[in-house]
Amino acid sequence: MAIVVGLAGCSGSPSESDSTSRAESLWSSRTPYVGDNPAVAALVSDVHPAPRGEYSIRLRTDKHPYALTIELDRPDQPFDPASLERQATLLLGLVANLDTVSITSGKRAYSLTAVAASEDLGYDVKDLGGDQSRLDAYLGVATH
Numbered sequence: 001m002a003i004v005v006g007l008a009g010c011s012g013s014p015s016e017s018d019s020t021s022r023a024e025s026l027w028s029s030r031t032p033y034v035g036d037n038p039a040v041a042a043l044v045s046d047v048h049p050a051p052r053g054e055y056s057i058r059l060r061t062d063k064h065p066y067a068l069t070i071e072l073d074r075p076d077q078p079f080d081p082a083s084l085e086r087q088a089t090l091l092l093g094l095v096a097n098l099d100t101v102s103i104t105s106g107k108r109a110y111s112l113t114a115v116a117a118s119e120d121l122g123y124d125v126k127d128l129g130g131d132q133s134r135l136d137a138y139l140g141v142a143t144h
Helices: 016-029 037-047 081-094 114-121 132-139
Strands: 002-007 053-060 067-072 100-105 108-113
Touching: 016 037, 016 081, 016 132, 037 053, 037 067, 037 081, 081 100, 081 108, 081 114, 081 132, 108 114
Parallel strands: 067 100
Antiparallel strands: 002 053, 053 067, 100 108
16 A cells, blocks of 8 residues: 655754653553554654655555655655655554565665664664663653
8 A cells, every 4th residue: 555645844953842741742652553544644743754745655464574655756855765764664663564665766775674773773773663761761861
């Protein structure tokens, strides 16, 4: 399934209130199933895999490993795999049964698995979707 979504760019540094609001939005957008197309599309939009432009998503839900592919429609735009790790990690954490996230732009591609994300984090990436304080800490939201 492919879903095309427009993405608006953001500029400036987020305030603590903006960070808290983003954390709350992501927490409320999490979903147990990659097969929940509208929920996954909304979550991808919330995570912002690209600064602007359009993208399409493909979901593999018929067999393991379950996967999400985000195809950026503007291959002429900068593509920095290192900058995509945070978005991919959030998606892996917030979609409970998602195993792999791939982001492509033309012939360039970045992919991250839940296993690799967990190794990088030092804890199970799925904790981001199961423990709001873990998500807040990952996003750098101060908790009181």
